[in-house]
Amino acid sequence: MIPLRLKIETDAIEPYVVRLRSFEGISGESHHTGALDAALESASAETAEFSGATGNLRLFGVDPSEVNGDVLFVVPSRGTAHRLIRANSRHNTLLVTERCDQLCLMCSQPPKKQHIDMFPFFETALLLSQKNSIIGISGGEPTLFKSELFDFFNRAMSRRLDIDFHVLTNAQHFDRADLAILRRLDLTRILWGIPVYSSDRDIHDSIVAKPGAYDQVRKSLSLLCEAGAKIELRTVLMKPNAPGLLDLAKFVTTALPFVDSWAIMQLENIGYARQNWDTLFFDSSTGFDIVGKALDFAISRGINTTLYNFPLCTVPTDYRAFAPSTISDWKRAYVADCADCSLRNECGGFFEWHPKVHGYERFGVA
């Protein structure tokens, strides 16, 4: 797994954002450094020394050529640096908060009470990021800090016209007063990823452990539609909602035809999902007819529908075109049986933390 947190030493006291410039293995790149850059001074097998206007920074256990252009959030008191933006990835995600007002049965990042406002650091990081990036905004629930989020978009989007955003939100906190604010943003550059787990109110509310959540998400979807926002519906497939997947497809096509796309997602074995695995994991390799029918229905009605996080060999051949590789490189892994697989280059494999006994009854390429 690609490490996102690095061990460091620095002479600074306060947290700060810095971009690393190692220039190693980079041809044709200007060696110009800005005020928020730290340039590589020396490297050994164990450490790499960087320095710049922000001070001296020693990184442990990294190859400098692999972090060239990365934007770090350095926390001197903890001796750590977080790779906020990896230059080698077009998709980086900023975690706005660990607070959330839902308690989803399969939450991959169980909520915490404390919150630190990272927006000022995120704004700086964004200005230093690679051209034409897509930046994910995630949590917890980012819209718990809605006004800060909107302010961030207002400032950052006008200063970096080349960057687009993908926001993961439970859509519980939008109201009509937001319409004017949303309309002032360039909504063509923001994709709102919103979970809807079922067309059955009770099932959706029980999955997110919040009474009234379904009604609120429907109101928010209408509001976002009115504002002209781009929406990606997201449905994690699990035992409690799998039987109703076709009904959900019908609901999406009739009540939410304005969405840009619908992602049906396999479960990630982490956080609460790991604790609840036996009651949640739905083996789509043997139960694919449920998925296939929903997919056929939604596609036939013009909804751009895809399967996220499905190992390719667990998907029938005719449906594999709908199952792109979606697990980010830093958390992607394969099991022993994948070693000689002819589909490996197209297959997203598993999350790094998926059990080696993976739970799919039909597995492997015949």
Ligand code: SF4
């Ligand atoms: S065997 Fe592994 S690499 Fe091949 S399709 Fe299945 S999960 Fe993907």
